[in-house]
Amino acid sequence: MSLRTPVASLVSLVLVLGAIDAFRVAGAQERAANAQGVETIQIRPNMFVIFGAGANITVHTGPEGVVLVDSGSMARAGEARAAVRAISAQPVRLIVNTSADPDHVGGNETLARGGLSIVPNAFNAGTSQAAIVAHENVLLRMSAPTGRAAAFPLGAWPTETYTSRTKSMYFNDDGIQVIREVGAHSDGDSVVFFRRTDVVATGDILDLRQFPVIDAALGGSIQGEIDSLNRLLELAIPAMPLIDKEDRTLLVPGHGRISDHADLVEYRDMVTIIRDTIQRLVDKGMTLQQVKAADPAQGYRARFGRDSGPWTTDMFVEAVFRGLRRSAS
Numbered sequence: 001m002s003l004r005t006p007v008a009s010l011v012s013l014v015l016v017l018g019a020i021d022a023f024r025v026a027g028a029q030e031r032a033a034n035a036q037g038v039e040t041i042q043i044r045p046n047m048f049v050i051f052g053a054g055a056n057i058t059v060h061t062g063p064e065g066v067v068l069v070d071s072g073s074m075a076r077a078g079e080a081r082a083a084v085r086a087i088s089a090q091p092v093r094l095i096v097n098t099s100a101d102p103d104h105v106g107g108n109e110t111l112a113r114g115g116l117s118i119v120p121n122a123f124n125a126g127t128s129q130a131a132i133v134a135h136e137n138v139l140l141r142m143s144a145p146t147g148r149a150a151a152f153p154l155g156a157w158p159t160e161t162y163t164s165r166t167k168s169m170y171f172n173d174d175g176i177q178v179i180r181e182v183g184a185h186s187d188g189d190s191v192v193f194f195r196r197t198d199v200v201a202t203g204d205i206l207d208l209r210q211f212p213v214i215d216a217a218l219g220g221s222i223q224g225e226i227d228s229l230n231r232l233l234e235l236a237i238p239a240m241p242l243i244d245k246e247d248r249t250l251l252v253p254g255h256g257r258i259s260d261h262a263d264l265v266e267y268r269d270m271v272t273i274i275r276d277t278i279q280r281l282v283d284k285g286m287t288l289q290q291v292k293a294a295d296p297a298q299g300y301r302a303r304f305g306r307d308s309g310p311w312t313t314d315m316f317v318e319a320v321f322r323g324l325r326r327s328a329s
């Protein structure tokens with residue numbers, strides 16, 4: 001199989017193999033991560049993940065239509081739309097955004113177009129647009145105060161926002177809970193729990209490419225990140241006690257491969273250990289430069305660290321340092 005496997009053939013291959021468990025399609029995920037194009041993997045009979053269109057896009061299918069978690073980047077929106085169409089001919093009814101990051105919301109307008117809102121009302125009567133749901137802070141980030149240019153066009157903005165702890169709905173014979181995570185990666189984080197399908201789309205609270213992006217300027221915090229990882233652990237059931245069966249809750253991270261409880265424990269432990277290490281250095285009165293020089297992420301650099309790009313190890317260490325200093329003062 002070539003590196004650039006077309007979406008449809010990869011999906012059908014996975015179906016032929018009967019490989020509805022994510023761990024049996026690890027090779028396909030590797031290829032998806034390495035390939036330049038957009039690729040789709042089936043992780044449950046009614047659930048797919050589109051890789052390579054920006055952030056991971058989770059696709060929930062059923063008799064009532066398609067539910068998406070995140071929409072990828074604007075640049076890849078056309079390819080993401082084609083990938084969704086290849087999975088289901090049903091209209092997109094709902095897009096949930098896990099944050100306001102451009103690679104999570106950039107495809108909103110394109111993927112919502114031609115859809116059918118999950119919440120019909122007087123405002124969307126006669127239109128063919130999927131609903132877009134996010135925490136209220138996502139709308140605030142994507143729109144703009146009067147007189148200033150908005151970060152995104154109107155058609156990409158959430159059509160429904162929530163401010164409570166959860167927003168729950170029943171759709172496609174599944175209980176879907178959009179759960180707010182307070183100030184982890186940003187101040188607009190949501191995770192989406194598909195109860196019957198037993199899949200959690202985590203957004204960037206779990207980012208298997210790298211150390212978690214804690215965007216303090218957008219309301220993120222190290223303590224919020226660790227709290228969120230611990231709450232995700234409460235939702236994720238491991239393959240216990242019948243370990244010879246592969247039943248388990250699957251996690252779709254914001255970026256990177258499909259994960260499970262064990263991956264989440266490892267990631268939570270990694271973040272917690274680095275936080276504790278930096279806390280000890282802060283308690284000794286070290287400056288930021290001294291903390292960086294002490295290399296508190298040592299041991300995890302090879303797997304999660306980056307020395308260049310938008311989120312380096314230094315930036316992560318600095319975000320944790322500043323968060324701990326702020327909470328101490």
Ligand SMILES: [Zn+2]
Pocket residue numbers: 055101103104204254255
């Ligand atoms: Zn992301």
